[in-house]
Amino acid sequence: MNFQLTEEQELIRQMVREFAETEVKPIAAEIDKNHRFPKETLQKLKDLNLMGVIIPEEYGGSGADAISYMIVIEELSRACASTGIILATHTSLVCYPILKYGTEEQKQKYLVPLASGEKLGAFCLTEPGAGTDAASQQTTAVLDGDYYVLNGSKCFITNGGYADTYIVMAMTDKGKGTKGISAFIMEKDFPGFIVGQTEDKLGIRGSSTTEIIFKDCRVPKENLLGQEGQGFKIAMHSLDVGRAGVGAQALGIAQACLDESVKYAKERVQFDKPIGSFQAIQWMLADMATKIQCARHLVYHAAWLKENNLPFSAEAAMAKLYASETAMEAGIKAVQIHGGHGYTTNYPVERFLRDAKITEIYEGTTEVMKMVIAGNLLK
Amino acid sequence: MKKVVACYKWVIDEADIRVEEKDHSLNFERAKYKISEYDRNAIEAGALLNEEKGCEFLAVTCGPNVEASLKDVLSRGPASISYVNEEWLADVDSSVTSKILAGIIKKIGNVDLVICGEGSSDDYSQQVGPRLAALLGYASVTFVNKLDITEEGIKVERKLEDGVEVLEVKGPAVVTVLPDINKPRIPSLKQILAAKKKPTEKISLKEIGFDINASQPKLKTLSISGTVMERKNMQINTDGLSIKDAALKLVKQLNADGSLA
Incomplete structure (x- = not known):
């Protein structure tokens, strides 16, 4: 057993941390305040070859390992959770399924520009009536000659409106339940593809979250991803990778909470002493640090399993479950340690707390994670 | 080239x-x-x-x-x-x-x-x-x-x-x-x-013809210690003090500390 990151992984952490500290952190509060999607950051992520971390070089990516990918998302999210999820969604839920299930033509046409950072991706599974019950898809896809015609709407789509390429789940055969769901690769310019309302959110306000509507949207037959009826499996497999990524995002948020809290505990003087000298604060810091370390091990371990082609679905769920709860707890403690200042936008911890909440919800709620874990125990 | x-x-x-x-x-x-x-x-x-x-x-x-x-x-x-x-x-x-x-x-x-x-x-x-x-x-x-x-x-x-x-x-x-x-x-x-x-x-020292005995360092570090800046955490402009009075108070304090000597 080896808990040591490789020299390469350490260098990747150093690189992303330097980038995040100098280019991402300085605008994090501003993009949150203005609900502004940080387009300029995408160009920089592209220049650093971070848009396709786990995608092989032959398909435009960098060919790094899954733990490195976790480190990238963790370090970006430590500076800005919005930026973390923009990249995690693009990589885990769009690049990865095309790599895994796409034809060679689809990989050349869609994956290469996505993984090289020319294009941005989004993933459309959730619908107004199909959240946790993702199998209840109402969006339909009907074959008409050389095209599938899609009708329906999706909601809470991360990168919606800014993405060029969308993976969309739709029912091709309602009678078959989950086996009647198919996955399609769609372009934003397809006729009948409409970006709907943008959500006004509690946190991750720098990321875009929109409705996507399909009105007789015609998708070429060759854009079917995998086989007809394979969509639910593709979605669940992609979400396994995605959940490890959200775990890494939560880990980054939690670490940021700890970093700011340690700094404040040393600076803030009350009763003539830094507040870090009081046991009440020390215990909060110790709890945060311990849980963050647990979360880090879970996230990296899930990635290690994936990298070694071992089953990792339950472990990814554990990583997301634990890391997201840790991020929330760390957020609450960080604000508490900062007292009144922590409740204001003068310090970043209120943003961390708002950003943390979504990690318990998207890509499967905490309750769904427990269903996945228990399901693996009892099957 | x-x-x-x-x-x-x-x-x-x-x-x-x-x-x-x-x-x-x-x-x-x-x-x-x-x-x-x-x-x-x-x-x-x-x-x-x-x-x-x-x-x-x-x-x-x-x-x-x-x-x-x-x-x-x-x-x-x-x-x-x-x-x-x-x-x-x-x-x-x-x-x-x-x-x-x-x-x-x-x-x-x-x-x-x-x-x-x-x-x-x-x-x-x-x-x-x-x-x-x-x-x-x-x-x-x-x-x-x-x-x-x-x-x-x-x-x-x-x-x-x-x-x-x-x-x-x-x-x-x-x-x-x-x-x-x-x-x-x-x-x-x-x-x-x-x-x-x-x-x-x-590269080994031998490959570059470096003789350790003939090239001893000429400088020897005897000790290194850090300097610690201690802050007094004093606030000068308290109780609605005017800027002029606050400046005078600051000068008085700096003199008392020997900082202006």
């Missing part, structure tokens, strides 16, 4: 050094290493000459623990690194360092330009560059904040205390660069991953 070599030092990251409260001694327990700050500028200068002028670009170093630095440096541009890794180099001064670096550079052969940082992040002696020039028989140019290779030779701009000097150097030279010469790159993921494919050459 001109051959350019950047020298760098692998130093303790000063941000990780802790000063012990009781005796102000330095605690290095959790200290990591990094490329000396200005040497990052030297490496970037070499990388730019490679990319923009097609120069061959290599790096050299010596020290007690430099193998940990190789991939980091290789991700920043050089095609290869030649190095001497010896434990006893932890306690040497710039006279020894420059002799070893000169030996490595001579072994590489036909080097047109050597780039060093103006001084290292730890000792900041500013001696390695000029000493190297003397040992190699090269021209020495310090305080460089612009560097170019032209048909005529090496063109540099030196930023001096009272002005700017522009020079053209014919023949091989050692230049020491200032931090404002460039902004060192953040290596991309592909550059990091490609670093492992680049060659490195570990």
Whole structure:
């Protein structure tokens, strides 16, 4: 057993941390305040070859390992959770399924520009009536000659409106339940593809979250991803990778909470002493640090399993479950340690707390994670 | 094609050094290493000459623990690194360092330009560059904040205390660069991953004809202790004090502290 990151992984952490500290952190509060999607950051992520971390070089990516990918998302999210999820969604839920299930033509046409950072991706599974019950898809896809015609709407789509390429789940055969769901690769310019309302959110306000509507949207037959009826499996497999990524995002948020809290505990003087000298604060810091370390091990371990082609679905769920709860707890403690200042936008911890909440919800709620874990125990 | 070599030092990251409260001694327990700050500028200068002028670009170093630095440096541009890794180099001064670096550079052969940082992040002696020039028989140019290779030779701009000097150097030279010469790159993921494919050459002291007994350090560090700044945490402008009265109060306090003496 080896808990040591490789020299390469350490260098990747150093690189992303330097980038995040100098280019991402300085605008994090501003993009949150203005609900502004940080387009300029995408160009920089592209220049650093971070848009396709786990995608092989032959398909435009960098060919790094899954733990490195976790480190990238963790370090970006430590500076800005919005930026973390923009990249995690693009990589885990769009690049990865095309790599895994796409034809060679689809990989050349869609994956290469996505993984090289020319294009941005989004993933459309959730619908107004199909959240946790993702199998209840109402969006339909009907074959008409050389095209599938899609009708329906999706909601809470991360990168919606800014993405060029969308993976969309739709029912091709309602009678078959989950086996009647198919996955399609769609372009934003397809006729009948409409970006709907943008959500006004509690946190991750720098990321875009929109409705996507399909009105007789015609998708070429060759854009079917995998086989007809394979969509639910593709979605669940992609979400396994995605959940490890959200775990890494939560880990980054939690670490940021700890970093700011340690700094404040040393600076803030009350009763003539830094507040870090009081046991009440020390215990909060110790709890945060311990849980963050647990979360880090879970996230990296899930990635290690994936990298070694071992089953990792339950472990990814554990990583997301634990890391997201840790991020929330760390957020609450960080604000508490900062007292009144922590409740204001003068310090970043209120943003961390708002950003943390979504990690318990998207890509499967905490309750769904427990269903996945228990399901693996009892099957 | 001109051959350019950047020298760098692998130093303790000063941000990780802790000063012990009781005796102000330095605690290095959790200290990591990094490329000396200005040497990052030297490496970037070499990388730019490679990319923009097609120069061959290599790096050299010596020290007690430099193998940990190789991939980091290789991700920043050089095609290869030649190095001497010896434990006893932890306690040497710039006279020894420059002799070893000169030996490595001579072994590489036909080097047109050597780039060093103006001084290292730890000792900041500013001696390695000029000493190297003397040992190699090269021209020495310090305080460089612009560097170019032209048909005529090496063109540099030196930023001096009272002005700017522009020079053209014919023949091989050692230049020491200032931090404002460039902004060192953040290596991309592909550059990091490609670093492992680049060659490195570990060189023995014997190969460069270095005699330890004849080259003992001339400088010996007896002790190092940190300085701790203690704050009084006083607020001068309390209770609605006017600016004038607050200024007078501040002056009185500074006099009482002996700060204005």
